[in-house]
Amino acid sequence: MNHPILSSSLTESVYATLRADILSARLDPGQKLKIKDLCDRLSAGSSAVREALSRLGSEGLVLLEPQRGFRVAPLSMNELHDLTRTRGQIEALCIRDAIAAGDVEWEIGLMAALHRMLRMPKEVESEPKRYSQAFTDAHTAFHEALVAACVSPWLLTLRRLLFTQSERYRALTRPLAEVERDLDKEHRLIADAALARDADRCVALMEEHLALTARILIEAAAHGSGPLSD
Amino acid sequence: MNHPILSSSLTESVYATLRADILSARLDPGQKLKIKDLCDRLSAGSSAVREALSRLGSEGLVLLEPQRGFRVAPLSMNELHDLTRTRGQIEALCIRDAIAAGDVEWEIGLMAALHRMLRMPKEVESEPKRYSQAFTDAHTAFHEALVAACVSPWLLTLRRLLFTQSERYRALTRPLAEVERDLDKEHRLIADAALARDADRCVALMEEHLALTARILIEAAAHGSGPLSD
DNA sequence: TGTAAATAAAAAATGCATATTCTAAAATGC
DNA sequence: GCATTTTAGAATATGCATTTTTTATTTACA
Numbered sequence: 260m261n262h263p264i265l266s267s268s269l270t271e272s273v274y275a276t277l278r279a280d281i282l283s284a285r286l287d288p289g290q291k292l293k294i295k296d297l298c299d300r301l302s303a304g305s306s307a308v309r310e311a312l313s314r315l316g317s318e319g320l321v322l323l324e325p326q327r328g329f330r331v332a333p334l335s336m337n338e339l340h341d342l343t344r345t346r347g348q349i350e351a352l353c354i355r356d357a358i359a360a361g362d363v364e365w366e367i368g369l370m371a372a373l374h375r376m377l378r379m380p381k382e383v384e385s386e387p388k389r390y391s392q393a394f395t396d397a398h399t400a401f402h403e404a405l406v407a408a409c410v411s412p413w414l415l416t417l418r419r420l421l422f423t424q425s426e427r428y429r430a431l432t433r434p435l436a437e438v439e440r441d442l443d444k445e446h447r448l449i450a451d452a453a454l455a456r457d458a459d460r461c462v463a464l465m466e467e468h469l470a471l472t473a474r475i476l477i478e479a480a481a482h483g484s485g486p487l488s489d
Numbered sequence: 490m491n492h493p494i495l496s497s498s499l500t501e502s503v504y505a506t507l508r509a510d511i512l513s514a515r516l517d518p519g520q521k522l523k524i525k526d527l528c529d530r531l532s533a534g535s536s537a538v539r540e541a542l543s544r545l546g547s548e549g550l551v552l553l554e555p556q557r558g559f560r561v562a563p564l565s566m567n568e569l570h571d572l573t574r575t576r577g578q579i580e581a582l583c584i585r586d587a588i589a590a591g592d593v594e595w596e597i598g599l600m601a602a603l604h605r606m607l608r609m610p611k612e613v614e615s616e617p618k619r620y621s622q623a624f625t626d627a628h629t630a631f632h633e634a635l636v637a638a639c640v641s642p643w644l645l646t647l648r649r650l651l652f653t654q655s656e657r658y659r660a661l662t663r664p665l666a667e668v669e670r671d672l673d674k675e676h677r678l679i680a681d682a683a684l685a686r687d688a689d690r691c692v693a694l695m696e697e698h699l700a701l702t703a704r705i706l707i708e709a710a711a712h713g714s715g716p717l718s719d
Numbered sequence: 720t721g722t723a724a725a726t727a728a729a730a731a732a733t734g735c736a737t738a739t740t741c742t743a744a745a746a747t748g749c
Numbered sequence: 750g751c752a753t754t755t756t757a758g759a760a761t762a763t764g765c766a767t768t769t770t771t772t773a774t775t776t777a778c779a
Contacts, residue, residue: 268556271555309536311538313540313543313544314544314546314547316544316548318547319646326498338642338643341642341643342643345644345647346643370622411571411575412568413575413651413654414571414577416549417575417579417650421643424643432574
């Protein structure tokens with residue numbers, strides 16, 4: 260459970276490690292985060308841990324209750340619904356912007372990111388039932404590349420915020436791979452539409468893409484095998 | 490410059506105080522925030538101050554450079570443009586949602602918030618050339634009330650984030666009240682459109698409302714009297 | 720003599736051990 | 750069995766130690 264990520268300051272590294280553990284669902288939603296335990300596990304002082312947790316708090320990944328410590332932000336069906344819908348709306352704004360403003364460099368970047376993601380192994384033997392870190396990174400980079408030409412830094416900031424939140428849910432879809440899914444095809448179609456400058460189609464495909472991830476979790480929950488409340 | 494805001498934990502209070510000082514422009518954009526100074530001024534230890542600054546950091550109000558401390562996030566014309574546009578888009582989504590889903594309670598809440606804001610004195614003699622805290626709070630509450638019926642918590646979260654950012658720019662429009670502006674009328678028209686369930690008009694009025702605040706600052710900067718870079 | 724590099728001193732940020740305060744649970748009494 | 754007190758554990762806060770950055774000064778070189 261120890262994943263030391265090197266960085267400039269100790270706080271940075273604690274922050275990055277904790278963040279990765281939450282996003283990849285190595286830490287359970289709702290779980291209590293005891294300062295002392297984390298200090299031991301990450302071999303850092305309470306200052307560093309506390310500061311990292313504060314930051315994760317305002318990012319929405321950690322819930323902080325005054326005088327009662329920190330816990331991993333819970334997941335729920337309700338939030339999944341809301342998140343999917345909202346992210347769809349924001350991605351749509353970004354995509355339309357990017358398609359309108361994208362130049363050749365953008366097209367090249369998108370193609371490169373797509374290709375890299377398609378070639379990345381989705382899992383490794385050391386951690387089966389879980390997306391590999393390499394694939395996850397490439398996947399994140401693909402979605403970044405898709406909207407890289409968006410002219411609004413703030414819109415991109417909002418998109419990244421929601422994307423991060425979605426990652427937590429996405430990490431849960433892999434273990435229960437009941438529905439067979441052609442992720443590669445979904446991504447390829449999205450990229451095609453973007454390169455063809457067909458904004459409406461691209462947005463529609465993206466919404467479908469997001470909805471499918473949500474649906475997998477919802478159906479799993481309906482069968483009682485999901486880890487979600489509500 | 491000392492504004493002790495009581496709260497559950499010391500960190501909370503330091504956070505709230507600092508936040509208010511930044512939003513109201515009592516702290517200058519780009520200004521260095523020295524830990525020790527803040528400790529003395531707020532009579533708190535370095536942990537509390539550091540933690541508060543971290544949180545403000547991921548909220549975008551404070552810039553944090555590893556090993557080089559904290560500074561108040563700078564303002565710029567470019568960001569103002571972007572912020573205005575993006576906030577317009579997000580407010581639009583919230584407004585359409587609220588108007589579609591709003592019930593009688595929402596209508597009542599909106600009318601009440603409007604009325605309270607209209608009756609609130611915009612300035613006090615102790616701090617001329619600056620919006621009164623009472624008005625600022627009522628203004629915030631009005632904009633909250635307008636979209637309170639929006640069904641998406643995440644959309645509202647994003648809206649609040651951008652609203653907070655905008656507050657910093659809005660606080661600067663008062664000192665340079667060159668352009669005479671009928672704020673009351675603007676807000677009244679927005680509320681009217683919402684209550685009439687005319688989403689298109691409401692969105693258009695809101696965009697105008699936001700654009701006007703931006704224009705005042707931009708024109709002031711063009712005349713050299715503004716405090717903005719870029 | 721002026722400029723620039725190198726070094727030394729100061730200031731500031733980061734990290735830690737410890738003390739204090741608060742919460743929650745166990746134990747005691749009613 | 751319920752309420753109150755006690756106690757253990759945990760979160761919060763502090764001051765100091767350490768490390769890094771910045772500033773000021775000196776020294777070398779053109």
